[in-house]
Amino acid sequence: MILFRYLTREVLLTMSAVAGILMLVIMGSRFIRYFASAAEGDFPVTILGSLMFYHLPGFMELILPLAFFLGILLAYGQLYMNSEITVMVACGMSPTRLLRVTLLPASIVAVMVGLCSLWLTPAGALLNEATIEEQQSRLDVSVLAPGRFQSFGSGRTAYISDFSSDGTEMQEVLVHEQADPDSDNTHSYVTRARTGHQETRVETGSRFLILEEGERYGVTPGRREAERLTFERYTLRLGLSRNRQELDSLEFATTAELWNDPDPRAQAQFQWRAGLPLMVFILALLAQPLSRVNPRQGRFAKLLPAVFLYVAYLSLLLAAVDAIGGGSLPSAVGVWPVHGLFLVLGGLLIWRSQRKGMR
Known part of the structure; x- marks a missing residue:
């Protein structure tokens, strides 16, 4: 033994x-x-x-x-x-x-x-x-890092300069949306806002990026003119919140x-x-x-x-x-x-x- x-x-x-x-x-x-x-x-x-x-x-x-x-x-x-x-x-x-x-x-x-x-x-x-x-599959405030250009799906790229003290609000937000080659819309959009935050609608499960006090530009490569929109509040739909990926x-x-x-x-x-x-x-x-x-x-x-x-x-x-x-x-x-x-x-x-x- x-x-x-x-x-x-x-x-x-x-x-x-x-x-x-x-x-x-x-x-x-x-x-x-x-x-x-x-x-x-x-x-x-x-x-x-x-x-x-x-x-x-x-x-x-x-x-x-x-x-x-x-x-x-x-x-x-x-x-x-x-x-x-x-x-x-x-x-x-x-x-x-x-x-x-x-x-x-x-x-x-x-x-x-x-x-x-x-x-x-x-x-x-x-x-x-x-x-x-x-x-x-979802954009979350905790994913974004200040001072970096980061892709979050659907041809979108985001940039933020900083977070608020409680970490829920983004400062100096820049969002680029690339034109969809499968659609008739050839515009690429650049949206700039002073602040932004994320909201989720409980009844539908949809998530939105809420931008405040900014401008939205629509441009087409090869063309000199551009569309310009000034807003106080702009809502950008991100997608559906999912609890589990099948x-x-x-x-x-x-x-x-x-x-x-x-x-x-x-x-x-x-x-x-x-x-x-x-x-x-x-x-x-x-x-x-x-x-x-x-x-x-x-x-x-x-x-x-x-x-x-x-x-x-x-x-x-x-x-x-x-x-x-x-x-x-x-x-x-x-x-x-x-x-x-x-x-x-x-x-x-x-x-x-x-x-x-x-x-």
């Missing part, structure tokens, strides 16, 4: 360190992309935390299998380097028993990956996409919906989600014999070949998913031959390790 706890702790601690590093790199890259979009005014900075949180399950389902695979390689490789495996062999430890010890943390990781891939990832992706679509992509469908959908693309998505927990156990079979190194070689001697093996596994899975979605591979066959191939390879490596012993 003491040896079992020791090995499990070593694997999980190493896996946690690797997962933390990978998560930091991937989430940092995603955060930079979202921050750039927020700086452009696509959505307010205040929802960045929610967007990153919604992406977390999708990151976890891909990072945890790789982190667990590398965790076994590094943890057991260090044990070989320190000759601790030699002591375990002298005490009666065999490759089969070591594999049984490895399967418990593999089960924990597989449950976590299954929760993410089968439930949390599609739910988070739906919430993430709905949040972005809702923010991009999305029907298979990426956002629940696992139960994919199971009942005979469409090949739905079956490909379902098999991808269901195969990720199985992938954890197969990687455990592959990692244990690959972690065996000579102390003179170093613990990283087989790390690069192992990473190549993982990349090949993942690439074949993705290719099979694409083939099922495209109809070139029957969904009844699916991705399971890929899992079976690497399962057999892991079994052969374990058998070879048992023949040679753990010396």
